[in-house]
Amino acid sequence: MDSPSQPTKQVAHVFQGHPTYCCSRCTTTLALQDELISKSFSGREGRAFLLHSVVNVRIGKKEERQLLTGLHTVADIYCIGCDSNLGWTYLKAHESSQKYKEGKYIIETERIIKENAWSLDS
Incomplete structure (x- = not known):
């Protein structure tokens, strides 16, 4: 049985059967597809x-970065x-109009793959 000190296995278990985004290089799970904002x-x-x-x-x-939106x-x-x-x-x-982004994440689409968790069992 997994111990509570192994969060990676717990995350994998929680995401099992749910559509996810994974690293395109090593297939590590990165996010549930439900977490997508835009x-x-x-x-x-x-x-x-x-x-x-x-x-x-x-x-x-952390660093200051000039992006398209400021x-x-x-x-x-x-x-x-x-x-x-x-x-x-x-x-x-x-900028106040960009505050909604705070605490959110940008992931480049070329760096991820979509795992739909489809089952081939009928």
């Missing part, structure tokens, strides 16, 4: 998704399975 964001290298929450990521150092305090996020840079988290938005 598909119309831009990352460093193209399209990106805005998500409420993610799991199995390491957060890098100045933000962000921190890059990395997959704990393979250390790939996936996107970033918004720590602070300096």
Whole structure:
């Protein structure tokens, strides 16, 4: 039986049977598809998704970054399975119209795959 000190196994168990987004490089589970807020964001290298929450990521150092929508305090996020840079988290938005992004995550669509949890059993 899994002990409470193994959160990765607990997360995998909780997400079992639910559609998820996974790292395209190592297939580590990153988020439930239900956490998706918007598909119309831009990352460093193209399209990106805005998500409420993610799991199995390491957060890098915070920095001020000038983005398309203004100045933000962000921190890059990395997959704990393979250390790939996936996107970033918004720590602070300096413009009031952008405050809704605080505490949310950007993941580049090229860095993830969609796992639909389909069953082939009839």
